[in-house]
Amino acid sequence: MSTTLSKPAASDSVTRYTIQAIDQMKSMDSGRDPDLLRAILKPKCEITLEVPLRRDDGKFVSFQGYRVQHNDARGPYKGGLRFHPAVDIHEARILAHLMSLKTAVVNIPFGGSKGGIAVDPKQLTLRELERLTRTFTSMLGDNIGPLVDIPAPDVNTNAQIMAWIVDEYAKKHGHSYGVVTGKPLELGGSLGRDEATGRGVMIAVREAAAEKKMNLKGARVLFQGFGNVSSFGARLIEQELGAKVVGVSSSQGAIYNKNGFDLSGAEAYYRKNKGLKGFAGVEWMTNDELLVQECDVLIPGALENAITMSNAGKIKASIVVEAANDCTEAEADAVLKERGIFVIPDILANAGGVVVSYFEWVQNFSSHYWEIARVRSELERTMVAAYNQVSSTAKERQLSMRMGAYTVAIERIVRAMALRGM
Secondary structure, X not given: OEEEOOOOXXXXXHHHHHHHHHHHHHHHOOOOOXXXXXXXXXXXXXXXXXXXXXXXXXXXXXXXXXXXXEEOOOOOEEEEEEEOOOOOHHHHHHHHHHHHHHHHHOOOOOOEEEEEEOOOHHHOOHHHHHHHHHHHHHHHHHHOEOOOEEEEEOOOOOHHHHHHHHHHHHHHHOOOHHHOOOOOHHHOOOOOOOOHHHHHHHHHHXXXXXXXXXXXXXXXXXXXXXXXXXXXXXXXXXXXXXXEEEEEEOXXXXXXXXXXXXXXXXXXXXXXXXXXXXXXXXXXXXXXXXXXXXXXEEEEOOOOOOEOOOOOOOOOOOEEEOOOOOOEOHHHXXXXXXXXXXXXXXXXXXXXXXXXXXXXXXXXXXXXXOOHHHHHHHHHHHHHHHHHHHHHHHXXXXXXXXXXXXHHHHHHHHHHHHHHOO
8 A cells, every 4th residue: 555645636627726716815815824725735645555356256356446535624534435447546636625625615524535446346246346345445444434534435336335344344443334424224324315415406506596586487407417416406406496307318318308308207217228218208319419408507417527618608508507526627617607607516516415424424423313304404504504605705705606615615624724733
């Protein structure tokens, strides 16, 4: 295992937005310590592992594993684990940085981390996947824990994988459900965690529409994506806000109908056919084509860098709510701003998941578990307070909502660093 300190590449959008916010903050207040402000760009720790696996047929293979711990000034590191062939240290740096900002903007006492294994879990048997997960957990050792770094499900990981981590961690450290979040309910998981990110997106849409004086009754909402976040978000936006979903997509392509369609029917068709192509009463198109269709609210909820210079000038929505991480390139964000499109950034819009993960962590420590009504009420309170703080900061300082969110997050992190004497 190697542990190093390094600076993330400045080419990714998250780092560029951070630098932009820091520069604006320095220009407005010369009393801030510029060195401390820029220290937020650097991850505190990077862990690279060679994770061995004995396959069921006896063959020995190994996979690269990573964990980047960005900043823990405000509390233990927090972030997901991905099992995907494209996982690498650069991606982990970007997403760990983003998690530090996300936890700060919604004011929960965590820092940011991210990691995973560069593996295609579909190529492993269930027994192989369990062995790989347990070996990775054992190798991470004291680098994770309920007061150190708390992993959670992400791409291609789920509650079962979290359960294996709980069990493996307990062998050396004693029983502690709080080592991960996103667990099965039987092992200390929280009610409402599955819907949390989608519910947070719905709240962000509602608050943004109220601020821009948009009537959501019958408003056309378009989702890029149809996974956990988008499926819950779409359902809640129709049921609780009265809007109509006019488009959703999968990795194979997208469906669109400017007048809306049967969302529950599309969900059932998707589950049965493992895709959306062939669903009746809609147009079939590519994901790129979907992004530029007529709508009132656009919610990119699937791919990183979905909004680029090639499509930013063609987007027809009045409001964009980022349900996916790092989904707008920095240059494209400037185009959206110039066109007067109101953007709710990812570090605010999709923070519902980590908020309810925090609730799960709190419940694990108290061994007292909440009813679903309390989870939803506390999520509502937290998300609305965060939205209002970002909005007021943006208006007071004449910033975009993105720069308002980054300013709120960075100021909270830097204050914590200064108070702790970092």
